[in-house]
Amino acid sequence: MAITAATVKELRDRSGAGMMDCKKALAQTDGDVEAAVDWLRTQGLAAAQKKSSRTAAEGLVGVAVDGTKGTALEVNSETDFVAKNEQFQDFVRNATELALKHGANDVETIKDADYPGGGTLTEKLTGNIATIGENQTLRRAKTIEVSKGKVVSYVHNAAAPNLGKIGVLVALESEAGDDVLEPLGKQLAMHIAAAFPLALNADGLDQDTMEREAGIAREKAAESGKPADIVEKMVQGSMKKFAKENALLSQVFVIDNKTPIEDVVAQAGKDAGTKITLTDYVRFQLGEGIEKEESDFAAEVAAAAGV
Template sequence: MAEVTASMVKDLRDKTGAGMMDCKKALAETAGDMEAAVDWLRAKGLAAAAKKAGRTAAEGLVGVAVNGTKGAAVEVNSETDFVAKNDIFQAFVRTVTGLALDSGADAEALAAMPFPGGEGTVAEKLTANIATIGEQQSLRRTATLEVSQGTVAAYVHNAVAPGIGRIGVLVGLESAAPADVLEPLAKQLAMHVAAANPLALDETGLDPALVERERAIAREKAATSGKPAEIIEKMIEGGVRKFAQESTLVNQLFVMDGKTKVADVVAAAAKAAGTAIALKGFVRMQLGEGIEKQQSDFAAEVAAAAGL
């Protein structure tokens, strides 16, 4: 039997998009014959994944998982929301989210991790799922949040099953306060983050380019007011300040009462607990953020298929 080399496996994978282990098996089964190996993969339905790679995957699921004082969030995309109801897809998202607790905020590192059950890497399992389910899927991103002591709470909005849905949130509270104080507070804050969509924890975390954009908008608005220059400058700074307050978590009004700043809610909890509570950070991951979805003209597709 011909020796199957790593370069042969790579070449077959590039040709077909199939998983590394599947390519190795195909070459072994066909005595190293590349074309026969391609046919072997096609017969098994594994080479079909490559044909789907150009499609836009903007649906799917976000998963969140917590272990002690560390949490992880992962987004896995698919072409249609129908796949989000698939048991195979849901199990994959749930599993890789758990793995992300160890891989950190590096999607490539997560993709290279061994998938439980001896099914190759996470990337290879995903390729196999593409062939099985029949839609393009992608491991898009991952994020983690950790505190030295205290709690990390997870919340899923529009959940389709425990820990997976369309919006996943993590909130970290660092404190020596007991769990029965921290966990309900962190959960409420996570729900707030899902609803209010803050851009940063505080002003220091805001993107400077975004702040300058808001300043330019405020300047343009103020310029039409006819006010003196010194008043216009105050109007501009007021506009920027309002943007920062509305966009940063600690300055937002708590959605649970609509009148208390989040920072004050945390401070009140700390006072009641008799120990400091620090809101250390948050992660908010919404399905499909930043993905430009392709618009399908169904009538044009039918006409093209009919040769019209």
């Protein structure tokens, strides 16, 4: 029986196994998909299928930099224990380097990229799920770059070099040397890790977030019982304060607790004798935005018993 691309895809979708493993399974079973699923299960290669339904909110954030270009990548696992696994760490490190090489701004860009040692990145991930025994997912990637200057990385709560729970990249456009940009970038990255800015500047703040905050501010101001025009001025004041506190360039530097980040960068440029511009940044915090499933052990036991 001929083995078609559609048959291979069907088997991949059903088993969660890699493409080459699916082709081998179909060859072993004369193209019979049902028999191929069983063959993969006996080889331990379809183990990823059941695990793929589990919530993966732990894992690692990786960062990689090559001079004027840097990438951050988040890879999730089910438990924090896996983050200490050398096989998982090696995978995240290699995947981040691949994301940097391809200039990835989403994980779809690299899923079919050639993985060191053979196969694709997705196939390696599927193999890891089967051997490590936990669901793992490529969640997000972001690459930033400058034409001249430096991209500086920082990892908070590092589990290994360039791997941790919070990964930060800072893009500094300048003619200044590494001796100036590296320490400045590290300090700015530490600030970003701690202060969690929502955008580079006020214009970049998410409009949905701003509208939600404006609604909250309006409700609070209305409770004052003041005239509508005064209420609107109070709302505008609240929104100006929100923008200042959440846009990176206007945030107060956590190291001295008084200087706006924009002024910190400007002063560094004056001291170096050449302009320095903070053009972009990335802050990935492990698992942010993922809703973790709460396990009800009693319900699980009852379900297993058919109650």
